[in-house]
Amino acid sequence: QQQVKQSPQSLIVQKGGISIINCAYENTAFDYFPWYQQFPGKGPALLIAIRPDVSEKKEGRFTISFNKSAKQFSLHIMDSQPGDSATYFCAASEANNLFFGTGTRLTVIP
């Protein structure tokens, strides 16, 4: 059973465009929602995270939007760059366990 559902599976965006990745969850006990970025041959790296008492968090070109009532959250990458091409994972945390989505492979075309 997938605790965190992520879409789309892959995404192609033109340079300068906006990349949007969506995630949904059911477990209301989740209390921390990070996004990780993973390049080939590397481990995931924390990109940005949000707690459920906040509806939006922005760090540079990256923004998380969080809708607690809908149990959904999304990552927006503004002004997408070729260097952003990577696999992105949303995740949700309960106690010591971090549940990951299945990942979105983002390709930014120059």
Added chain:
Amino acid sequence: ETGVTQSPTHLIKTRGQQVTLRCSSQSGHNTVSWYQQALGQGPQFIFQYYREEENGRGNFPPRFSGLQFPNYSSELNVNALELDDSALYLCASSFPSGGANVLTFGAGSRLTVL
């Protein structure tokens, strides 16, 4: 400040064998978690160690076991390897008292079981 280092980076085993993977946590981190990442999937939580004790476990059978040492480094042991154990095994460390927040991942050990 050193990051999380894992060894070996790649290894090949045959079904039924045993494997030990090693992890050195980031300086100052006292908690280590292990994840299994199958090809094209997100990482799945195996277990976490804090103060040398298992501090949470995911849905993995007992043939997956671990250790944490006084210097906070850790080992993942898998017995009776199965073909489905082929995956990237990720170690992540965190601070200060455990939990799943703010994990720093290593680059992983890619295990192939033939």
